[in-house]
Amino acid sequence: MPEPTTEAQPQPQGQSQSESQSKRTKRFRAAKACRRCNEKRVKCDAIERGIPCTRCEQGKRNDCALIQSRRGIYQRKKNRNDSQTKTSGSEKEGDKEVVPCASSPPSQRAAASHDNNTVHVQTQDQQENTNSSRNSPNHLSEDEMHSFDALEQAPPSTALTTPASHEIASPGSGDTEMSNSSYREISWTTMFDHFLEGRKHGEAVIDKCSITYLGESFPLSIVLKDLRDGGKQKLHYPGPPCPENDASTDSSQRSRPDHMLPEDIAVLEAKGTFEAPEKSVLDALVSVFLDRVFPLYPIVNRHEFQQQHLMNKIPWILLHAMCFISATYCPLSILHRAGFSSRKQARFLFYRKSKALFDNGYEVNKLVVLQSVIFLTFWGGGPNNYWNFYSWIGTGVTIAETLGIHRSMATTNMKPQDRSLLKRIWWILIIRDTSCAALVGRPFRINLEQCDTDPLTAEDFEHDGNSPDFMSNPQRPSFANYQIQMSKLSLVLREIVNSRFSPQKPNTTSAVLHETLSGWRAQLPHNLRWSDNSTGMNIFSSTLAILYNHHLILTHLNRSQDGTSINSDDISQTAAQRISTMACKIVTKSDVLLMPHELFHGIFLAEVVFYTQMKSAQTMVREFSRAALNNCQMVLHESRESWDPSPWVMQLFDNLLRGAPDAENADMESPTGMAEYAMGATPGFLGAEEANFGYDPWQTHPMLSNLFEMPFDPALMGDGSMFPNLVNFPSVGVLQ
Incomplete structure (x- = not known):
């Protein structure tokens, strides 16, 4: 069957132009590319200048030939938004298959519409996800948020495509130019061709967004001899340029990347991803x-x-x-x-x-x-x-x-x-x-x-x-030093974890790890130092202090004596008490939403220490441990919507405390007790009307009242032998 053409036909006499247009089918011939340019996804001028095209002529190739393309022989709709229904199948027209492409822009159609090679499938699950995602923020139900774990397991609701034209081509060594539409499907050959081509023009400034990294063991690095700079092998080279970003939040000016299929864009639009x-x-x-x-x-x-x-x-x-x-x-x-x-x-x-x-x-x-x-x-x-x-x-x-x-x-x-x-x-x-x-x-x-x-x-x-x-x-003077010290402290934490829990690493003694932590603290800059009894610390020094004590606990908790005079149990308990004191100050200063999330990890570990202490046979030890644990629970309660582990950590200790010793107070079983933490309510808090009548919810709560009423008298401790870790810690368990 001869290929249709767009040449104008002579108009019969006496026939209006509109009648003539209605009797003939509007068809448009699509521009063709040679096979080599089509594989490389680059512009070809074979139609304009003839065979061979400019690229094949420059590459001295004699196999330039036009591909057989059936794309572009039907007229697309001009405005994609005018189409209210989007079809995912293909419609038959005579003996030819015509794929309606939802009148997408030409750049998107060029990347998506390849007859006989693309299969668009929209499943029922995809339709349901699309309909449910149209809800506004106010219509997001609690069930929907709770079911997000299940939704995450489902495959992405995107159209299933098997486009032959999207297969990775193997471009020749001479060409490295590519269009934006092919950027996502960039081949390794194209990337390395760009690398080799760039070497011919000397060293260029590397864009931080596009880097070609070659490790030393990579065979290409071994083959090339001029990759060493001053005796050290170069690893980073300019990569293929990224397309310019045009992700304007103004929908009237927004453009879509060319590599996205129309049905993928439709799914993203239904999910509101282009709405700011x-x-x-x-x-x-x-x-x-x-x-x-x-x-x-x-x-x-x-x-x-x-x-x-x-x-x-x-x-x-x-x-x-x-x-x-x-x-x-x-x-x-x-x-x-x-x-x-x-x-x-x-x-x-x-x-x-x-x-x-x-x-x-x-x-x-x-x-x-x-x-x-x-x-x-x-x-x-x-x-x-x-x-x-x-x-x-x-x-x-x-x-x-x-x-x-x-x-x-x-x-x-x-x-x-x-x-x-x-x-x-x-x-x-x-x-x-x-x-x-x-x-x-x-x-x-x-x-x-x-x-x-x-x-x-x-x-x-x-x-x-x-x-x-x-x-x-206010964070500017300290934020740089904080990042530097956090990076150093993270290396210490890795050493602690590897020494205790890595089966392939030799055990480092707790004394050595303790000395490493002490050395880190001793070299802190002035604006990040803290005193164990200080009250005016900034958020950075508070975070470092809690993490320092967290690392001490992890170093010594349940650690046998190393033949030194260090008492690991005492150090763990003292560090946990300091965390509890600082945690209480964070709540009273309303700084929870200002703190790095790494801080909450220390509070979690401190609660572990307090829970183990609550198993003590000594009543005073149990009471102070419970009070200190309550301090930590208050911080987790305040962070229950910002730090995601907070609810399950609170519920975890709620369940553990139900069977803990000294449970005769029955506050663990009370519906107004710790269970309310996991439900997002403040334990013991009364309604707004009751509060207006002068009730003090903290004072009346059976569990949290000991934060205010429990006296701390060092004289009760005698020489400290009953609870040695609480000596010189008068603020433990008491809100300051």
């Missing part, structure tokens, strides 16, 4: 991010992020991830203004949007994806949910190693601020990996024996620290 909070709410969340989150986790270039926000250019996945972490730290009033009924609801919605973009591969900038993934590590997940903080950390490590930021970039030709940013990102990954793995008893995801990233220095924070809007931030 209203401007006033978004501005407030960005302000919280810059003021509260950035000093704790500086994984973005502050000035660059602000410029993206002003221009509505923050990538969608990073925008929702930023809103997720800001909703974790922001005051509730901001979320109520946005229409959310709770912090949990807001966090769930932003997390779901960011994860949907991640699952569908919407963002191709690996650095943006890495930054977003680090924020998503603050999602707790569940025991049967494969996507939790541990899996997100593993994903982040994989992306980071792809960029090669686990290796030193000291001699890499890169802007200093970009090199510092990548170094900060890597060390924050180490901190998150170390603390989270130690919390749940899992292996570390980062193998430091394969890494040589340079330690953090004050210079790595100068560019962002000198930002004009950051000058007045």
Whole structure:
């Protein structure tokens, strides 16, 4: 059958132009490319200039031939939004198969519509997910949020495609140019061709978003002899350029990446991933991010992020991830203004949007994806949910190693601020990996024996620290030193965990580990030092103090004597009591939403110590242990919607305390007792009407009243032999 053409036919006399148009079918011939350009996914001019095309002529190839294409022989609808129904199958027209492509833009159709090669399937599950995801934030039910663990196990609700044209081609060695539409399907050959081509033009400045990393054992590194710079092998090279980001939050100006299929875009639109909070709410969340989150986790270039926000250019996945972490730290009033009924609801919605973009591969900038993934590590997940903080950390490590930021970039030709940013990102990954793995008893995801990233220095924070809007931030003077000390402390924690729980590592004595911790504390800068009896510590010194005592507990808890004079049990108990005291101060100062999440790990471990002490045969020991444990429970109660493990940690100790000794008080069994913690209620709190009549809920609660009423008289201890760890700790168990 001859191929249709678009040449104009002579119009019969006496026949109007409209009648003539109605009698003939409108068809348009699509531009063809030669087979080689089609495989390389690059523009071909064979139609305009004839065979061979310019690229084949430059490559001195004599096999230039046009492909057989049936694409473009029917007219598409002009506006995709005009189509209310989107079909996923194909319609038959005579003996030809015509795939209606929902009138998507030409750039998307070019990547998606290949007749006889693409099969679009929309399942019933996908339709249900699409319909349910149209709900506004106010319509997200509690059941939907509780069922998120089950939803996470389901495959992503994307169209199943088997496009032959999306198979990875093997381009020749001469061409490395590619279009944005092929970026997601970039082949290894294309990447290495770009690398080899770049070597011919000399060393170029490396973009932090696109890096080709070649490890020493990679055969290509071994073959090439000129990869050494000053005797040290080069590892980082410029990668294929990323497409320019145009993720404007203004829907009227927004464009879609060319690599996305129309049905994938439809699913993402149904999930609201292209909807940003209203401007006033978004501005407030960005302000919280810059003021509260950035000093704790500086994984973005502050000035660059602000410029993206002003221009509505923050990538969608990073925008929702930023809103997720800001909703974790922001005051509730901001979320109520946005229409959310709770912090949990807001966090769930932003997390779901960011994860949907991640699952569908919407963002191709690996650095943006890495930054977003680090924020998503603050999602707790569940025991049967494969996507939790541990899996997100593993994903982040994989992306980071792809960029090669686990290796030193000291001699890499890169802007200093970009090199510092990548170094900060890597060390924050180490901190998150170390603390989270130690919390749940899992292996570390980062193998430091394969890494040589340079330690953090004050210079790595100068560019962002000198930002004009950051000058007045109270955390600015200490945030750089805090990150440096946290990175050092994380290495100590790894040594502690490996010495105690690694089957392949030799046991290091508790005395040696204790000395290492003491040496770390002795060299702290002045603005991060603390006294065990001080009350005016900033959030950074408070966090370091709690983590220091957490590490002491982990070093000595249930540890046999090493033949030294150190009493491991006394040290563990004393460290736990100090954590309880500082935790109480955090609550009374309303600083819970300002603290790094690593702090709560220390509170969890302190509760373990107090629970073991409650089994003592001495009544005074049991009472003080219970009071100290209550202090820790109050902190977890305050963080129950921001730190995801808080509810199950509170419920865990609730269940343990039900069978603990000295349970004759029956407050553990009371419906107003510890069980209320897990339900999101404050134990002993009365209603608003009762409170107005002068009731003091803390004083009347049978369990928490001992925080105020229990006297602490060192004279009762005698020489301290009854409870030696409480001597010189007059504030333990008492709110200051």
